Amino acid sequence: MADTIFDRIIRREIPADIVYEDDAILAFRDIAPAAPVHVLFIPKKPIATLNDATDADAALIGKLVLAATRWAKAQGFADKGYRLVTNCNQDGGQTVFHIHVHLLAGRQMHWPPG
Numbered sequence: 001m002a003d004t005i006f007d008r009i010i011r012r013e014i015p016a017d018i019v020y021e022d023d024a025i026l027a028f029r030d031i032a033p034a035a036p037v038h039v040l041f042i043p044k045k046p047i048a049t050l051n052d053a054t055d056a057d058a059a060l061i062g063k064l065v066l067a068a069t070r071w072a073k074a075q076g077f078a079d080k081g082y083r084l085v086t087n088c089n090q091d092g093g094q095t096v097f098h099i100h101v102h103l104l105a106g107r108q109m110h111w112p113p114g
Contacts, residue, residue: 006042006098024060025067027103036106037077041068048097050088061099068103077105085113 009016010026019039020027030038043060047053053061065084072078082105087093 002097004046004096004098006040006096006100007046010042010044020067020071022063022067024063027067027071030102034102035083035104035109037075037082037104039068039071039103041071041101041103042098047099049094050086050099053099064099064101068101072103072105075105081105081109083109083113 005014008014009028016028018026018028020041024044025041026044027039027041030040041064043064045057045060047057047060068084069078072082082103085102085104086099087095087102
């Protein structure tokens with residue numbers, strides 16, 4: 001897998017507004033937010049796309065979602081609502097090939113998303 005901007009953020013080679021970190025997950029504010037709250041949750045283990053995840057990654061992907069959920073609760077907007085989005089490959093809207101979850105909140109979300 002090619003080195004990505006997320007790998008460089010994990011290694012602290014480029015700055016990011018980090019809001020959450022544990023042994024497996026890092027989360028930081030998106031530099032081009034699509035909502036008042038837009039945070040990216042990434043695994044520290046590089047996995048390019050959801051298509052590249054294996055059964056061995058199931059627990060890590062679960063941790064990714066649960067970390068975002070815990071953070072939403074801690075920030076106080078979980079009860080009002082938020083959206084988690086994961087894109088896969090070009091047509092799915094993925095631009096950085098390191099799996100990640102977008103947490104969007106702070107406004108009414110619409111459906112379909114686009």
